[in-house]
Amino acid sequence: MKPLRLELSAFGSYAGKAVIDFSDLPGGLFLVTGDTGAGKTTIFDAVTYALYDRTSGGRRDGQMMRSQYAKEDTDTYVDYTFSCQGEVYRVRRNPEYLRASRRRSKDGTIRMVKEASGVELTLPDEQVFRGKKRETDQKITEILGLSAEQFTQTAMIAQGDFLKLLLAESKDRKKIFSRIFQTGICARVQEELKRRSQEVYARLEENQNYVKTEMERVENTFHAMEKWQELKEMEVPDYTEVFDTLGQILASGSEEEKGLSRRLEALEEKTRKLTEIWRQKEQCMEAGKRLEESQAEWSAVEKELTVSSGKKKEAGEALRLAEKKNQETEDACADLVTVYRAALPVYEELHILDRQKEEKEKLLIKKEALQEKLKAQKKDLEQRKKDTEKILERFGDRETVLEALGRRQTDLQEKKEGLQDLKNRWEEIRKQKSICEEARLKLERKKKTYLQLHAEYEQLYQAFLDAQAGILADTLQEGLPCPVCGSLSHPSPCRKEGSAPSQQEVEAAKKSRDQAEKLRGQAAEAYQKALSGLQVMEQHFQEDMYN
Structure with missing residues (x-):
């Protein structure tokens, strides 16, 4: 998918209408940058919302994205044009929201009416796809070849969410990468290798049972x-x-x-x-x-x-x-x-x-x-x-008998020592398994601590972003233009919430999360080292036992 044009109206932090024409950018490579709260994430939210009726971070749905700074009679929508597989598509989507009626009531007042949510998909032949909202959403997913979850984990990852892809379940990442890189044949080869591995394992288990019987x-x-x-x-x-x-x-x-x-x-x-x-x-x-x-x-x-x-x-x-x-x-x-x-x-x-x-x-x-x-x-x-x-x-002749029995005793003693060596090595393997299990439990604890600190940081960071409008309102002066809309009068500025976290608190939470991530990485390395040692010991034990 390649973005061509994005039009926002009363969406997120954009109070009015904003148009981004990606086709004017040379080379197709560009950088979205700006201060905290400038609306960078809103651009990604708009693209994800237009395609999947949800934001890139997944924390808010479309109904929550109407700008609180928009005028009552301003429509809220996202109009997104993109190309996929050489074909150009256009999708326009609006959430459910309240707006001022375009006609006055009998007593001359303007009442608020509810605008229903809707979506419209224009195909490459400039024909509008005819179908209900659910069918249109399914058609868009079919065009892109990715679900909303897969899209936000690969094509457009919200800030702070890249780690979710790394920490996702293996089966989820497998599905995502398989669809992106078309590795279906690799999966079939893997299944065939798995089947053959199971056959070999079955034969190995049979041989192990035989060896166990022989040892008994x-x-x-x-x-x-x-x-x-x-x-x-x-x-x-x-x-x-x-x-x-x-x-x-x-x-x-x-x-x-x-x-x-x-x-x-x-x-x-x-x-x-x-x-x-x-x-x-x-x-x-x-x-x-x-x-x-x-x-x-x-x-x-x-x-x-x-x-x-x-x-x-x-x-x-x-x-x-x-x-x-x-x-x-x-x-x-x-x-x-x-x-x-x-x-x-x-x-x-x-x-x-x-x-x-x-x-x-x-x-x-x-x-x-x-x-x-x-x-x-x-x-x-x-x-x-x-x-x-x-x-x-x-x-x-008792001496002759004792001499023969002595030779037999020596032979049996050698066999006994060999068996004792195997028993000692098996005990070492059991101890290594205990060490490996302790390392795994420690890794689970570090992982749990990291996820908890990461969630706390995300919550503080989101609260900090939500409070930026109040911070900006504190700097407004009558007669001076607003840095957002340019108005000289400020009749109803946003009020800052007293419980909003400071930037120092956000940075402290981030530092704690990063430290927890470092400890989690060290625990993972220790677990892998213990597991590798266990595998080497088991392999040598099996080789010596069969030899």
């Missing part, structure tokens, strides 16, 4: 090994407990084998689905080959018709055959298109299953390694059982 199994095995160590240190162990402990260790290995078998069955089911999809893919390729053959036959028939153009009967027969072939080709094409469309989701699933197949192969390798390890452990335990039985029979 290892912990149970570890307890059994500790029991075995206690038995080993006894002078004369209870051999019933010895066999029970060995049985627990063997049972743990059997449970691990069952878990791997279940995962193998699930992967085999996915493999069957993959095989079926591959078969459908082969059918699609076969249909494509048939289509190519039909096209080749059709080309040969056309060539034959060209060569045999002198033989009408043969050409007619060939033509019928060609038409038949053509129909068959079209049917084959239709079948191929149907198969192709049906295969699209299958191809996508095939791609997913390809990745799952790779994971399955990795799991199979891992399973084989675990099975070999389990077999070795079983073999080792069986051998230990035999050795123990021999010991029970002979109760012979």
